[in-house]
Amino acid sequence: MALPATFRTALALPLRRLMVMVLLPVVVVILGIFGYHFIEGWSYFDSLYMTVITLTTVGYAEIHELSNAGRVFTMFLCLGGVFILFYTATELVRAVVSGEVRVILGRQKMERSLAQLRNHLIVCGYGRMGRLVCQEFAREGRSFVTIERQGESLEDFQLPHGLPLHGDATSDDILKRAGIDRARALVTVAGSDADNLYITMSARLLNDRLFIVARAEEPGSDQKLLRAGANRVVSPYQIGGSRVAQAVLRPTVVDFIELATRIEHSHLQIEEAQIAPRSSLAGATLKDSRLRQDLGVIIVTIKKASGQMVFNPPHDASLEAGDILIAMGERQHLDRLEALASGQESGK
Numbered sequence: 449m450a451l452p453a454t455f456r457t458a459l460a461l462p463l464r465r466l467m468v469m470v471l472l473p474v475v476v477v478i479l480g481i482f483g484y485h486f487i488e489g490w491s492y493f494d495s496l497y498m499t500v501i502t503l504t505t506v507g508y509a510e511i512h513e514l515s516n517a518g519r520v521f522t523m524f525l526c527l528g529g530v531f532i533l534f535y536t537a538t539e540l541v542r543a544v545v546s547g548e549v550r551v552i553l554g555r556q557k558m559e560r561s562l563a564q565l566r567n568h569l570i571v572c573g574y575g576r577m578g579r580l581v582c583q584e585f586a587r588e589g590r591s592f593v594t595i596e597r598q599g600e601s602l603e604d605f606q607l608p609h610g611l612p613l614h615g616d617a618t619s620d621d622i623l624k625r626a627g628i629d630r631a632r633a634l635v636t637v638a639g640s641d642a643d644n645l646y647i648t649m650s651a652r653l654l655n656d657r658l659f660i661v662a663r664a665e666e667p668g669s670d671q672k673l674l675r676a677g678a679n680r681v682v683s684p685y686q687i688g689g690s691r692v693a694q695a696v697l698r699p700t701v702v703d704f705i706e707l708a709t710r711i712e713h714s715h716l717q718i719e720e721a722q723i724a725p726r727s728s729l730a731g732a733t734l735k736d737s738r739l740r741q742d743l744g745v746i747i748v749t750i751k752k753a754s755g756q757m758v759f760n761p762p763h764d765a766s767l768e769a770g771d772i773l774i775a776m777g778e779r780q781h782l783d784r785l786e787a788l789a790s791g792q793e794s795g796k
Contacts, residue, residue: 469536476503476529483525488518498522503529561611565627568592572617572647573638574601577663577684581635582607593626618646623654633659641669645676652677718748718774719782725769726791735763745777745785 480499484490490498494511501508502525514522571581574596585592586607594610595617596602602612615622617638628634628651636647644662651660662678664670670681695702707716723729729737739745750758753770767773775785 469539472532472536473503476525476532480525480529483521484518487521488512488515499525502526503533505530562593562613562625562627565591565593565611566630567632568627568630570595570623570626570628570631570634570651572634572636573643573663574598574605574612575637575639577637581637582610586610593631595622595626618643618650620650620654623647623650628654628658631655631658633661635661637663641665641673645669645672648673648676648678716776717779717782718776719786720772720774721782721786721789722772723767723769723789724791727769727789728791729767729789730769732767733763734761734765734767737767739775739785743777743784743788744781745775747773747775749774 477496477499480502481492481495484495484498485492488495490512498511502522505526569585569590569592571578571585571592571594574582574594578594578596582592582594586609589609592610593613594602594605595613595615597614597616599614602614605612613622613626615625617623617636634647634651636644636651638644638647641664644664648660648662651658660678661680661682662673662676664673664681664683665685670683673681691702734747734750739747747761748759750761750765750767751772751774752758753768758765773785773789775782777785
């Protein structure tokens with residue numbers, strides 16, 4: 449994966465400084481070797497030996513008698529070499545103590561991890577809602593990348609399966625670093641509708657197959673986000689207000705939904721599974737599939753490829769490739785249903 453120019457520049461500066469610190473002593477040694485060789489006519493080995501004992505100030509005697517030109521050269525080599533070695537040692541200690549080396553190694557490790565991601569999720573914004581979204585992805589065991597403009601917000605990031613990325617999600621370079629061309633979906637929950645709108649447009653232009661979920665705050669923003677390329681728009685205040693009202697009007701229904709949609713409730717969950725063309729379910733009827741008898745799951749709804757929703761489907765309902773099954777059951781049985789729908793197992 450090619451790195452964006454801005455990141456290459458930011459990473460190259462400390463690397464270049466470290467390389468200069470390492471190369472400076474080597475350059476001084478080479479100058480010393482050729483200096484003694486051409487001024488005094490010594491062999492390269494004798495010149496190397498004299499250069500090393502001069503730079504290290506060990507105080508050994510001269511291996512050959514020096515001419516006046518050789519003594520002048522030795523003085524400059526000693527003064528300049530000691531200063532350079534002292535500077536190099538100081539800079540190396542500073543880089544280690546300040547964590548600069550650790551930061552460089554950490555960036556390189558993160559870049560390798562980002563380059564290996566496939567079919568992952570991208571979360572733009574690590575505020576209050578972004579944290580909840582990331583925690584849910586982590587509980588589900590999904591690989592994801594979190595992009596946040598405020599670097600201090602990512603200092604305590606320790607969620608499994610997630611990679612924190614400091615940067616502005618409205619930048620195409622940052623989205624490319626996050627692997628948007630290889631991602632499965634993108635969630636933008638930035639603090640303003642303008643940022644979410646811009647991120648949505650950028651993401652859609654970079655990957656026209658990406659599933660995008662956007663957060664909307666102001667009334668009317670949802671239509672703009674949909675026109676910009678979002679597949680789903682979520683309004684936290686609207687959902688929260690409706691949830692509060694339903695908790696009063698239909699508390700038992702709310703309890704059931706809460707029970708079926710939380711991953712920690714393994715005895716009952718609702719899941720969706722799309723039927724692949726190679727699946728044995730493609731072309732069968734709901735009765736012939738024996739999903740209830742063999743897997744112990746209840747098919748609540750079938751979403752046809754055309755978008756039609758078939759609620760409480762009859763036993764003779766046909767299953768076709770591209771249909772999405774909304775099923776209810778235990779987690780282990782739902783996992784088998786997903787494998788069966790994708791064509792990875794027989795279901796027996």
